Amino acid sequence: MQNVKPALAEQHNTQLAKILPSPIRVIDAEFSEIPNLIKLTLGEPDFAVPEHIKEAAKRDIDSDDSHYAAPAGHLELREAISDYLVNRFDTPRYEPNGEVAVTVGASEALYATMGGLFNPGDKIIIPTPSFPMYDAIAKILSLEIIELSTAPDYRLTPEKLAPVLEAHPDAKGILLNYPSNPTGVTYDAAEVQALADLLGQHDLVVISDEIYAELVYDAPHTSMAKLLPEQTILVSGLSKSHAMTGYRIGYVAGPQALLQHVTKMHQFLVTTAPGPMMAAAIEALKHGLQDAEEMRDAYQARRDLVLTGLEAAGFEVARPSGAFYIFAKIPASIEMDDLAFVRDMAEKALVGVAPGSIFGAGGEGNIRLSYAASTEDLEESVRRIQAYMADKLN
């Protein structure tokens, strides 16, 4: 280890320091130390990338696609994204030159969007419970975060949203995420339309993170980009639909007046995305729709397994209609906060899940279970949780 010059030991960005180290990863690391524990903490597909997509990446490597791509990404990928969004979700046709940019995962898409569009002190509404990275990025950028708890049913409705919009007429943006991490809640067409109608009456940018759009189980996905394109920045990527998390390809689409700033920010963050990984994304979007469907069917079976199992174990669960998470309320008779509870369950039941409180207001008293895991592990986890809860509730 190198010694730091003592005078520099405290040199750091003070906004960044306000953010605790990624809490899910801290707990995940803690659970990794417990032998025989089954971890259902992280939201990561257990599938491999489909073979034809891997082959496309390898062919691209062979073809020496190793020079800088355009800042917004390979044009062929931007075209494939534009076509995919129209064909799959009936969005307007985004112009590949100017209205689409390829990013390093949805993470960088979120940073480039918030960093490109907002200024320190700008108010941004974040419905919670939510993916902790929204809050973290907003804090780093010195945005003022308006939390909007969607508890107890974890559904964002015009009734919950309207008073917050009225109380903050100067809000510059809102972050939507459906299907939702961590709750698995999503919305049908009428519900999205109702939100779009309300948001359309207010002058704020809607950042709609729809990365789980291919993973819906009860109704088709309706994109905010279809209903409110003039004020929506759509954020998505290939990580969840095609199990390509490690390939790190995400994207943004939106009106050029806004997207130009997002793309510019993106350029100063990473220059451009890696070529061979973009080639994989082209293949996934052009010839991989069926892969996404097969994975979705597998996740749906797992959801049913875990949902039934958790309800039988005594948890109250907001029906998860998308993504691969179940958000379950710890029974009131168990007098532990969610962090103590998940630690206790990890130790005694050897199943690791995330504590709900790390997802913001309204999340406390819940656990988040990711069913992006093998069916065997999920079956065994349900058995262990049921035995643990039977003991706990007696």
Added chain:
Amino acid sequence: MQNVKPALAEQHNTQLAKILPSPIRVIDAEFSEIPNLIKLTLGEPDFAVPEHIKEAAKRDIDSDDSHYAAPAGHLELREAISDYLVNRFDTPRYEPNGEVAVTVGASEALYATMGGLFNPGDKIIIPTPSFPMYDAIAKILSLEIIELSTAPDYRLTPEKLAPVLEAHPDAKGILLNYPSNPTGVTYDAAEVQALADLLGQHDLVVISDEIYAELVYDAPHTSMAKLLPEQTILVSGLSKSHAMTGYRIGYVAGPQALLQHVTKMHQFLVTTAPGPMMAAAIEALKHGLQDAEEMRDAYQARRDLVLTGLEAAGFEVARPSGAFYIFAKIPASIEMDDLAFVRDMAEKALVGVAPGSIFGAGGEGNIRLSYAASTEDLEESVRRIQAYMADKLN
């Protein structure tokens, strides 16, 4: 094209808006419209990635390395970086856990470093002419930039640096880059030692961008990380040494007290780097030293060709001992600013180079020529430039 909601048409980060679109790329795009023009504007290797490195990436894809890596990157790569730095540049041994992080190119390394360590208003010294991204990132982060012109010989010396350090005792950081883009200037061991001695007397973080370290022609590279490890963040990557620009793998190394903040920032920017591209980097660092040497020898021959040719054409050139750029002064008798000159030369000589003024104070009145191009193109360019200059100077 989508219409944006009129009330949102001007929504953007005002700091970001202060930065003009990447000026090199604007000019490069302009020159792309001129038929038969040879472009020597961008700093991008024309070599392909060596076969064994491509094979390593493909094997990694086959092995299903498609899940999230650790935020700081695959441990095997961090170990390879640490070993490489010790073996190649005699740096201290950086601990792979905590003192090394893998980034999406050196660009993201720079953003994560400045974003992780500094606060709005912090002063940062940038010797110029310099890579425009330093200035851009500092502006986005609202840092106060202290420009230090190294003209006329483009060498940073203690004599030039000391008064700036004394005038700004509260400066939090300095950005070094050697071998330098855009000048090709680099420093021998005694010169680096003299700078390190001076910098060691001041309490500021030294961000040392040594991405061109493998491309030195007259003397071995001496790393600031060797001489001043307690206050240096070393920034580098594989883009220039192994022609891997499009793979987007960079890295940072430094004392944990500082690097922890850089790594944390990195995590919120991009989560982690893409796995298969990291596998390529492991192979390059472990088994690709000779590739870098072969490319260096080729660049050196090209440098000699272009240097001789430009001097014969009437340019005064600061001897370029590294990287793949030549920075040449436009003869005083030509009464045009550098932007007008490069446009005139593009039109009349059909050779495109970058105007020196885009690299900051001291760059005006120069051109930057990138010799990361084929020998044939360089030979033809020299002929064209010589004919053009003969005409111009008569």
